[in-house]
Amino acid sequence: MNTSSHRIPARHLTAALLLAALAGTGCSTPPTNAQIGTGVGAVVGGAAGNVIFGSTLGTIGGAAAGALIGNEVGKNQRKR
Numbered sequence: 001m002n003t004s005s006h007r008i009p010a011r012h013l014t015a016a017l018l019l020a021a022l023a024g025t026g027c028s029t030p031p032t033n034a035q036i037g038t039g040v041g042a043v044v045g046g047a048a049g050n051v052i053f054g055s056t057l058g059t060i061g062g063a064a065a066g067a068l069i070g071n072e073v074g075k076n077q078r079k080r
Contacts, residue, residue, distance in 0.1 A: 034074040041070015 031039075045066015050059040 032074070033077040034071050037070035037072070037074020037077070038067045039070070041066035041068070041073070045069070 042063045043066070046059050046063035048066070049062015052058060052062070
């Protein structure tokens, strides 16, 4: 029987606690239209970049371009 104990390194525990705290505060307010546009634009742009260029660089470039365009479109949307 293996009786060795597995200890979590302090830096891993600290990182996990920090990530949990950031995740909890990130949901404290509803996202703005610009934030929604950025997210949607990044996903659509990344998918389009992958289809068009078929490479990691195309996916990253498409996601970046989509995020920028989505952010601008989102800023111009009225709040509902």
